[in-house]
Amino acid sequence: MAQLITDGSNHGVHPFVCQLRDVDTHLPLSGIELGDIGTKQGWNGIDNGYLRLDNVRVPRTNMLMKYFVVHKDGRYERIGSNDKAIYSTLIYARSLCASFYGGRMVIMAASVAIRHCLVMKCDKYGSLFENRFVKNTLVTELASGLAIWLAGNALSNEYKRLLPRIMDGDSSPLPALHAISSGYKALSTYLGPEGVERCRRCCGQVGGLVASGLPIISETVSPGVTIDGDNTVMYLQLARYLVKLERRRREDGDSKNERGDDVDNEFDSSGPNSKSFALHMIKLHGLKSQKLIEQAYDRMTSLVTSEGLPLYEAWNRTSVDLVQAAEAYTISYAVKSFYDVIMSCGNDQDGGPDRDDEDLKNVLFDVLCLFAVHSFVSSVNVCYHLLTDKLPTSNLSDLRQSIDKMVDKLAPNALALSDGLDLSDAELDTCIGTYCGNTDADIFNYVADVQPYNAKPDLLKPVLEGLRNYFKLRSRL
């Protein structure tokens, strides 16, 4: 891909193919400089390369010209009105990022840590898992992983459902899909490294052993923030969409839309009815998201109108607010999407029996509520001043306190939830959280047999003899 410049005007980045290496010697052709970019933090199995072209002639017909054409005379022409469809693959890739980093990988780390902590004895508390800190961390991360995984999957499915329409030339679903997939990519790749590390730390220094499997998961998720689109850019792409919506809302004089003005302050987080509490949290997240975009919009427009700044400078100065608004919108969307996934459970033609579905739904509502409350209270400090009329101080404190109870309610199902994903021992590749739960024996087997110097202490013999000769020599001097 490179900037396409014809007749002096730049049409932006366009794709093309060209020959890089000599077919016989495999050496780069003249004017072409390329190579491997070297060892990276994570994903070293992928041979990312660099490429610099210096005065290389690429024939016009080597360009991929389905949605645009450069004619022989250099004239540039768009073909049809569907040129935005080239972004659609990007949307799919981002939805996969969403379900992978903050979803499946966090579930994997939580599963290893939950199994390990359940069998590790801990003083008076029975198991390490009963430690309030460990239990809160692991159950919350499992809930977060499940929420992001299911929300990401729902977006992939939505994309697949809409793709035929898009390819038929209807690009109307693209802006919303592109915006939320950008937000999901950022949210998930932020939550991934943080969640995996939190799980790893619950296992103490054993979680630092590569043999525990956790450092590998940690390294795998760590590059997510900056690859496939930097997260700040991702959130700002979503923010651009939200700013457009907000401008339209104000122009239409619509003051009610998505404002969550109907948030009810009376709620019962500890009651058996997680579903109604989930609806309450959906409204609260919606309100937070809306208030934050309003604040960012006001600040940005006032920088333009009052201080006369150019738009790009006003945008830059408010980017912290814009990113916070985009993050809040993404979480709000994920909570709502997770709710829809639960409600559609068992609606498939091949769904299981009704009774089982109700049981599963209840547990999933517990998962949803914990994710919704935890994600709300842990980021409420950016917008507390905007919510005081809707969320009194005492309610916020109650909400925070309710996390312990929600964790206790969900904890007995934690092992079943992680086992339910059928993660194989081969995939987890761990000696501390295998399916059988035989942590202690597994660790000793690993360190005794796998490490070369432990398995074959004779390997040390030459070193030892070398040292002995050295000291003999010294004593003779």
Place this chain on the structure above:
Amino acid sequence: MAQLITDGSNHGVHPFVCQLRDVDTHLPLSGIELGDIGTKQGWNGIDNGYLRLDNVRVPRTNMLMKYFVVHKDGRYERIGSNDKAIYSTLIYARSLCASFYGGRMVIMAASVAIRHCLVMKCDKYGSLFENRFVKNTLVTELASGLAIWLAGNALSNEYKRLLPRIMDGDSSPLPALHAISSGYKALSTYLGPEGVERCRRCCGQVGGLVASGLPIISETVSPGVTIDGDNTVMYLQLARYLVKLERRRREDGDSKNERGDDVDNEFDSSGPNSKSFALHMIKLHGLKSQKLIEQAYDRMTSLVTSEGLPLYEAWNRTSVDLVQAAEAYTISYAVKSFYDVIMSCGNDQDGGPDRDDEDLKNVLFDVLCLFAVHSFVSSVNVCYHLLTDKLPTSNLSDLRQSIDKMVDKLAPNALALSDGLDLSDAELDTCIGTYCGNTDADIFNYVADVQPYNAKPDLLKPVLEGLRNYFKLRSRL
């Protein structure tokens, strides 16, 4: 070290020496199982081992018996009243952790990233550093690194000053020193990985190249949370001390002590007088810390008195509150300690000229204020409900908004501050943030020359020929 049991009573963990390996064969002696624990996430240069003793007889005189003795008849006796001095080395080690992880290592990462982002061009904004998000992140992390580094150093110095007294038998400074060193260890090792990652991410995917030096720093700080004492345990050790202080305060009927009731709500964060603003923030941090320990204390005692729980269970149930209180106390202590360091600048006999010291002090006050405000607002959500009478909603919002201005004030000094530490290119080991700032050329030199397949493309020849023969073979089939 092992549990010492004599006459049926357990006296806890005690140190001893014993022979592990045969001097001739270097193989473990009978009953001794040992080895290397294997590859770890970070610090792989250190050969951490495991050891299991099965029916191994250790002679009584092999114990280190300076502060206690086991007599021939099995009687256990403490010697002198200075047995707590054995913890003192621990305090020193923790103060070193404090200045290393969240201090020096974050400064190193921030230095690399600041140099890189200053020279990377970025569209209309001039350099990537001018991006609001990047600038806020890097300047805030540099400030945080400097604050933790200086506060950690101050604790090491305090320890060295008090050590002669402690070794002379005066153990009175130990509880406070042990408590704050535990808190520092936890705070610094939490801030380290987070800060380094935030700096790394500002460099985009280039920060993921091992050649950038940042992944190495990231890996080095990552195990800090769980080594040399798990952070949750560290904070709970400090919390135990704070709970004791709080109980004594209540028994003494002292309602004023450290309560920060004199916090003044009128402050000017943007004014030139950073020193008075620093004093304001010290009071605010003190208030937050005190309110949180009061809340944790109330909750814990009410679980014991109202619900009749045993103390260890009440302690476990309130551990999230206790850890939050301990963290707040540690930050508050670090802010105060940093303030004292600045005030004592130039008081040394070999201090520089007065004028220079004043300039340096002013910049350091800017650093202190930014660290104090950022650490306050980013954790205020755990205690906002406790502060409403002292910190109105509007003030909190103003405080958050003031960060941009403080960053802008400090930003012109960012490069000088990081250069001022005289970090050598050899120590940073980076191709993106060298002292000369020649990022682009450095990266290309690195990837072109250092990676073996890039430097010697002929290395690929046998692979290529192998492939060609394979395809020839297939075409013949």
